[in-house]
Each structure stands twice: as C-alpha cells, then as structure tokens.
Amino acid sequence: MPTTTTSTQEQFVKTILFSWEQSLGQASAFFSNLTDEEFLRPIAPGKNRIIYLLGHLAAVHDRMMPLLGTGERQYPHLDETFVTSPDNPATLMPSPDELRHAWTTVNNELTQHLRDWTPEEWLQRHTAVSAEDFAKEPHRNRLSVVLSRTRHVGYHMGQLILYKK
Amino acid sequence: MPTTTTSTQEQFVKTILFSWEQSLGQASAFFSNLTDEEFLRPIAPGKNRIIYLLGHLAAVHDRMMPLLGTGERQYPHLDETFVTSPDNPATLMPSPDELRHAWTTVNNELTQHLRDWTPEEWLQRHTAVSAEDFAKEPHRNRLSVVLSRTRHVGYHMGQLILYKK
Numbered sequence: 498m499p500t501t502t503t504s505t506q507e508q509f510v511k512t513i514l515f516s517w518e519q520s521l522g523q524a525s526a527f528f529s530n531l532t533d534e535e536f537l538r539p540i541a542p543g544k545n546r547i548i549y550l551l552g553h554l555a556a557v558h559d560r561m562m563p564l565l566g567t568g569e570r571q572y573p574h575l576d577e578t579f580v581t582s583p584d585n586p587a588t589l590m591p592s593p594d595e596l597r598h599a600w601t602t603v604n605n606e607l608t609q610h611l612r613d614w615t616p617e618e619w620l621q622r623h624t625a626v627s628a629e630d631f632a633k634e635p636h637r638n639r640l641s642v643v644l645s646r647t648r649h650v651g652y653h654m655g656q657l658i659l660y661k662k
Numbered sequence: 663m664p665t666t667t668t669s670t671q672e673q674f675v676k677t678i679l680f681s682w683e684q685s686l687g688q689a690s691a692f693f694s695n696l697t698d699e700e701f702l703r704p705i706a707p708g709k710n711r712i713i714y715l716l717g718h719l720a721a722v723h724d725r726m727m728p729l730l731g732t733g734e735r736q737y738p739h740l741d742e743t744f745v746t747s748p749d750n751p752a753t754l755m756p757s758p759d760e761l762r763h764a765w766t767t768v769n770n771e772l773t774q775h776l777r778d779w780t781p782e783e784w785l786q787r788h789t790a791v792s793a794e795d796f797a798k799e800p801h802r803n804r805l806s807v808v809l810s811r812t813r814h815v816g817y818h819m820g821q822l823i824l825y826k827k
Contacts (some may be wrong), residue, residue, distance in 0.1 A: 508785050509674045512801045516809040541706035541824055620673050636677045644681040644812075651813035652820035659706055659821065 506616035513619075514611060517643055520650045521604050524554065527657055528597055536593045540656045545584045547660060548593060550653050552579035555600040558607060561646060565639050566624050567610040572599045611643065619643075671781035678784075679776060682808055685815045686769050689719065692822055693762055701758040705821045710749045712825060713758060715818050717744035720765040723772060726811060730804050731789050732775040737764045776808065784808075 528551055536548040545553075556575035562568045578588055591599075619640045622631040631637055693716055701713040710718075721740035727733045743753055756764075784805045787796040796802055 505671055505781050505785060506674070508800060508803070509671070509781070509805065512785075512803060512805045513678075513809065515801045516806065516813070520813060541709070543827075544706070544824055616670050616674070620670060620677075635673060636680045638673070638677060640674065640677045641681065644678065644809075647809075648681070648685060648813055648816035651816040655817035655820035656824065659709055659824075662708075 510614070510616055510619060513640065513643065514608075517611065517647050518608060520647045520654075521608070524650050524654055524657075525601065525604075527654065528593075528600065531593070533593050535660070538660050540660045545656070546586070547657060548590060548596065549579060549584035550657060551593065551596045551600060552590065554650065554653060555596055555603060556580045557649065558603045558646065559599070561607055561642065562603075564623050564625055564642055565607075565610065566621075567607070571603060571606075575599065614639070675779070675781055675784060678805065678808065679773075682776065682812050683773060685812045685819075686773070689815050689819055689822075690766065690769075692819065693758075693765065696758070698758050700825070703825050705825045710821070711751070712822060713755060713761065714744060714749035715822060716758065716761045716765060717755065719815065719818060720761055720768060721745045722814065723768045723811065724764070726772055726807060727768075729788050729790055729807055730772075730775065731786075732772070736768060736771075740764065779804070 531547065536551070537546055539546050540550070552575055555572060556579045559570050559572045559575065560580075562570050575591075578590060582588070590596075620635070620638045622628065622635075622637060623639050623642045626634070626637040696712065701716070702711055704711050705715070717740055720737065721744045724735050724737045724740065725745075727735050740756075743755060747753070755761075785800070785803045787793065787800075787802060788804050788807050791799070791802040
C-alpha cells in the first residue's frame with residue numbers, strides 16, 4: 498500500500514522536524530529573555546559567556562547550509578570568534594541583537610529547506626562525506642547532521658541554563 | 663517501488679538509532695572514566711553533582727520502558743532520589759558502580775527493543791498520550807520520545823563536561 502508507506506515516511510519527517518523546531522524554539526526563547534548585561538555573564542565561573550555560546554550556535558548553524566548542500570553561508574565571519582577560538586573577553590564581539598538576528602535568520606532559512614525536502618532528500622549524503630565513504634556508511638546523511646545539531650543545541654542549552662544563581 | 667520505499671524507511675530508523683547509540687556511548691564513556699571521588703564533584707559551584715546526573719539519567723531511561731510500552735521498570739526506586747528530588751549531599755545514594763550498572767542495563771534493554779521495531783512501530787503512540795490526543799497530534803509517538811531523550815542526554819552531557827577545571 499504505497500499510500501500508507503508514504504505516510505509512514507512523512508510521519509518520520511514530521512516528528513524529526515518537530516524535534517528540531519522545538520529545540521530551536523527553546524534556545525531562542527532563552528536568548529530573547531536576556532538583557533545585554535546578562536549576555537556577558539559566564540555560564541559558570543571561568544567558563545564560556547552566554548554571548549559566546551549564542552555566536553557559536555549561530556555560526557555552527559550557518560555552517561549547516563553548505564554542509565547540507567542547501568546554499569551559501571551568510572555569516573562566515575563569525576567562525577573566527579565563535580568556532581575556531583575559545584571565548585575571549587578581550588575580543589570585540591557583535592552585539593547580542595546582531596547575534597540573535599543571525600541565529601534567527603539562519604534557522605528560518607534552514608528550517609524552510611528542511612520542510613521542503615522529500616524523505617529521500619533527507620537521506621542524501623552531506624557534503625563532508627565522500628561518495629565512496631557514503632556508499633559504505635549511508636547513515637552519514639543529511640538527517641544525521643540535523644539530529645547531531647539538534648543534540649548540539651541541547652548540549653549548550655544544558656550549559657546556558659546554569660548561569661542563574 | 664516498494665523495495666526502495668522500505669529501504670528509505672529503514673534508513674530513517676538506522677540513522678535515528680545511530681544517533682541514539684552515539685549519544686549513549688558518549689555518556690557511558692564519560693561515566694566510565696571517573697573515579698568514585700570525581701562522582702561527588704559538582705559540575706559547577708552549587709550545581710548538581712556528577713553522581714546525581716548519572717542516577718537521573720538512569721532513572722529517566724528506566725522510565726522510558728513503560729512510556730514506550732516495552733516493559734516494566736527495573737529501577738523505580740531511583741525516582742525519589744534522582745527525579746522527584748533535587749541533588750542533596752545528605753541523601754544516601756547508590757554507589758557509582760551500581761548506578762553505572764543500572765544505566766548500562768536499562769540502555770541495553772531499551773536499545774534491543776528499538777532495534778526490533780518496524781518503522782510503523784516507531785510511529786505508534788507513547789503511553790503518556792491518549793488515543794484521542796494522538797489522533798490530533800500524531801507526532802507524539804515513540805520516535806518523539808527517543809529523540810527527546812537523546813537530546814536530554816546531550817543536555818546533561820553539556821553540563822557534565824564542565825566539571826573539569
């Protein structure tokens with residue numbers, strides 16, 4: 498029964514999309530409720546500041562565009578401060594508003610692509626794996642990237658929530 | 663083409679299982695490398711101790727058994743200390759070895775069930791949603807529980823990793 502089968506696939510996609518969007522929504526709600534002063538607080542003594550983790554998440558999600566083969570990056574300049582370097586209070590950083598805007602913009606664009614994919618498109622290889630390796634390890638697909646990044650948001654949310662005394 | 667379609671569904675399941683097992687593997691590796699003394703350290707000053715988070719994760723995964731409809735709980739006594747109460751150094755706790763054993767046992771059993779499910783079984787409702795609500799919100803299925811708990815492991819891994827100076 499092709500109809501039922503298609504529906505099963507679509508239900509997988511819907512459930513995965515729900516998890517992705519829920520994860521983004523929780524992080525966005527967290528970031529939207531902070532004052533600029535709070536963004537400069539570390540999550541714990543001697544650990545990353547909140548602003549660093551916001552920039553880090555925005556940069557990592559921006560990197561998903563070419564990784565998923567869905568387009569060019571919009572914010573490659575974030576990498577130097579938020580991906581390849583540790584948090585450094587001496588570094589001049591974009592404002593929380595700019596970073597929130599990047600985070601929201603990138604996620605909206607990514608999510609639009611994800612919503613448009615067919616089940617088969619979810620299972621295509623991501624661009625960091627060669628066609629040869631993908632033939633041996635077909636789980637290294639776009640879905641695995643989305644699941645991994647969803648977990649990554651959760652990983653940092655667990656840290657962010659600690660900033661409150 | 664039913665063959666291709668079945669393969670698509672199975673590839674979804676395999677990729678989701680890979681993410682679940684990877685997440686468990688990272689946490690288990692973390693817990694296996696700690697001394698008993700280290701288990702008593704808080705992840706940050708005034709925050710949960712590592713032993714509490716191990717017990718919490720073991721209890722939450724034990725609760726997945728009835729939630730997924732895959733069997734009875736094995737460690738319901740963990741709830742009082744690790745789910746319904748905050749971390750309390752005055753509480754007598756099981757040893758790290760006992761908690762590691764519970765964590766491993768529960769995950770092995772859960773994972774065995776997950777491996778046995780057909781794609782359709784992944785999409786059945788979980789037991790915390792009524793049949794009526796499930797008809798309106800079909801994403802409240804077993805898959806959503808597994809994705810949510812996978813994120814939950816990541817959430818606490820982000821915290822656990824902070825304990826190192």
